[in-house]
Amino acid sequence: MFNYTFQWRQALQKLPLLLDGALVTLQIALMSMAMGIVFAVILAVARNSRSTLVSAPATAWVEVSRNTPALFQIYMAHFGLGSFGIHLSPYIALLAGITFNNAGYLAETFRGALRAIPGTQLRAARSLGMPSLQAFRLVIMPQMFRIAFLPTTNQMVWAILMTSLGVTVGMNSDLAGVTQDINVRSFRTFEIFAIAAVIYYLIAKAVTLGARLMAARLFRY
Amino acid sequence: MIEIRNVYKSFGPLEVLKGVNLSVEKGEVVSVIGGSGSGKSTLLTCINGLEPINSGTILVDGVEVHAKTTDLNLLRRKIGIVFQQFNAFPHLTVLENVTLAPRKVLGMSKAAAEEIAVKQLTHVGLADKLSVYPGRLSGGQQQRMAIARALAMSPAYVLFDEVTSALDPQLVGEVLDTLKLLANEGMTMICVTHEMSFARDVSDRVAFFHKGVLAEIAPPDQFFSAPQHPETREFLSNIR
Ligand SMILES: Nc1ncnc2c1ncn2[C@@H]1O[C@H](COP(=O)(O)OP(=O)(O)O)[C@@H](O)[C@H]1O
Ligand SMILES: [Mg+2]
Numbered sequence: 001m002f003n004y005t006f007q008w009r010q011a012l013q014k015l016p017l018l019l020d021g022a023l024v025t026l027q028i029a030l031m032s033m034a035m036g037i038v039f040a041v042i043l044a045v046a047r048n049s050r051s052t053l054v055s056a057p058a059t060a061w062v063e064v065s066r067n068t069p070a071l072f073q074i075y076m077a078h079f080g081l082g083s084f085g086i087h088l089s090p091y092i093a094l095l096a097g098i099t100f101n102n103a104g105y106l107a108e109t110f111r112g113a114l115r116a117i118p119g120t121q122l123r124a125a126r127s128l129g130m131p132s133l134q135a136f137r138l139v140i141m142p143q144m145f146r147i148a149f150l151p152t153t154n155q156m157v158w159a160i161l162m163t164s165l166g167v168t169v170g171m172n173s174d175l176a177g178v179t180q181d182i183n184v185r186s187f188r189t190f191e192i193f194a195i196a197a198v199i200y201y202l203i204a205k206a207v208t209l210g211a212r213l214m215a216a217r218l219f220r221y
Numbered sequence: 222m223i224e225i226r227n228v229y230k231s232f233g234p235l236e237v238l239k240g241v242n243l244s245v246e247k248g249e250v251v252s253v254i255g256g257s258g259s260g261k262s263t264l265l266t267c268i269n270g271l272e273p274i275n276s277g278t279i280l281v282d283g284v285e286v287h288a289k290t291t292d293l294n295l296l297r298r299k300i301g302i303v304f305q306q307f308n309a310f311p312h313l314t315v316l317e318n319v320t321l322a323p324r325k326v327l328g329m330s331k332a333a334a335e336e337i338a339v340k341q342l343t344h345v346g347l348a349d350k351l352s353v354y355p356g357r358l359s360g361g362q363q364q365r366m367a368i369a370r371a372l373a374m375s376p377a378y379v380l381f382d383e384v385t386s387a388l389d390p391q392l393v394g395e396v397l398d399t400l401k402l403l404a405n406e407g408m409t410m411i412c413v414t415h416e417m418s419f420a421r422d423v424s425d426r427v428a429f430f431h432k433g434v435l436a437e438i439a440p441p442d443q444f445f446s447a448p449q450h451p452e453t454r455e456f457l458s459n460i461r
Binding site: 124131134138 | 266269271294295297298300301302304306308310311312321322325326327354355356367370371374
C-alpha cells in the first residue's frame, strides 16, 4: 500500500536540535506577549480616547491585526518593510509580526475588561488624591488583568503556534524552522513533524497549566 | 472652611445645581437632605473637583477648587469622600485598601502607613479583618473600611454621600455609629443622608436640597420643628 518505513530512532536523534528550536519558539512567544501586552494596554486606553487623533490609529491597528492573516502580518514586517528600506531579520520580523497581532487581539480583550470595571473605582481612586495615571496603574490595571487573564493565556498559546509562520520569512532557528531544516535533509517527514507537533502540544499545555497555577497565586480575591 | 458660592452645574441640557450657596466652618457637621436625583451627589463631587461646574465658585480653605491653576490632586488629600457604593478596591486586602493612598500619594513608608491604617481600622471596628479581601466583607464592613480609607489620609473635611443607603437595615446602625463618633471628635463633615434621626442628633445644621438650590438651612431643632419653607414642610411630612 505504501512503502514508507517509520524510522523513529533516526528521527529521535534530532531531538536535542528540536528542543533548542523549542527554546527559541518559547523565547519569541514570551517576548511577543510581553511587548504585546504593553502595546495592548496603550491601545485599549487610546481607543477610548475622545480625541480622534489618538483613537483612530489605535482602531486601525486593532482592525488590521484582527482581520488579516497573521501570515501576512509577518510577511509585511519582513518583505513589506523591506521595500521601504527597513530590513528586519527573520527573527525580528517574526517577533514584530506576532507582537503586532498579540497587541491587536489583547487590546480588544483589555478594552472589554475595562468596561467591566465600574467607573466609580476610578472616581474613588482619584478622590484619594491619585493622579489619573497612578489611579489607572494601581487600581484599574490590576482588575483589568484579572478579568482578561484567561483570554490572555489563550493568546499566549496562539503566539506559540504563530511562531511556526516564521519559516515563510526564512526563520530557521525556531522549532518550525529546525523541523523544516531536518526534514529537507533527512526526508523523515512524518516522524520529524510528529515529534515537533508533540513538542508544540506540550509547550502549549505547560503554558496553560502554568497560567492556571499563576492565577491561583495572583488572584486571591 | 468650605465656601460654596452661587454654583451652577449642568449635565448637557439638564441643570442640576442652580445657584447653590453653603458655608461649612471647621468642626461643623452639616447634613443635606432632599429627594433623590435632585443633585446632592453632584454637589459633593463638585466640592472635590471630580465634576466641573458651569459658574460660581467653591473655595476650600481659600483655594478655588475649579481654578485652572489649582492642583486638584493636592487639594483632594484634605477632602475625604465616602460613596454610597463603598467602592472598595476588590484586588487589595482591607489593610492594603487603607494604606494605598498614604503610601502612594503621601509617600509614607509601609510601616508608617500601616500604623495609621491599623489605627483607623480599629477605630471603625475592623481590626480583625486586616488581611481579608473586601469581597468577604458585609456591606456595612465595606463601608466602614471605606471610611477608614478616607480618614487614613488625615483629611480636614469628609464628605459622606448617603453612606447607609446601600446597606441592609440591620447594618445601618454600625455605620451611623461610626459617623457619630467622628462628629463627636470634631471632624468637619458634610453628610448627604436620608437618616432623619441622624441629621437631627448629630448635625450642627441641616440643609434641604430642592430644585437645584439649598432651599433651607437651619439648626436641627428649628429645621425639624419649625421649617420655614413650604417645600421643606412637605418633604418632612412625606418621609414621616
Ligand atoms: N455624569 C452624569 N451625566 C449626566 N447626568 C448625570 C450625571 N450624574 C448625575 N446626573 C443626573 O443629575 C441629576 C442629579 O444626580 P445626583 O447628583 O446623583 O442626585 P442625588 O444624589 O440627589 O440623587 C440626576 O438627574 C442624574 O441623572
Ligand atoms: Mg446621590
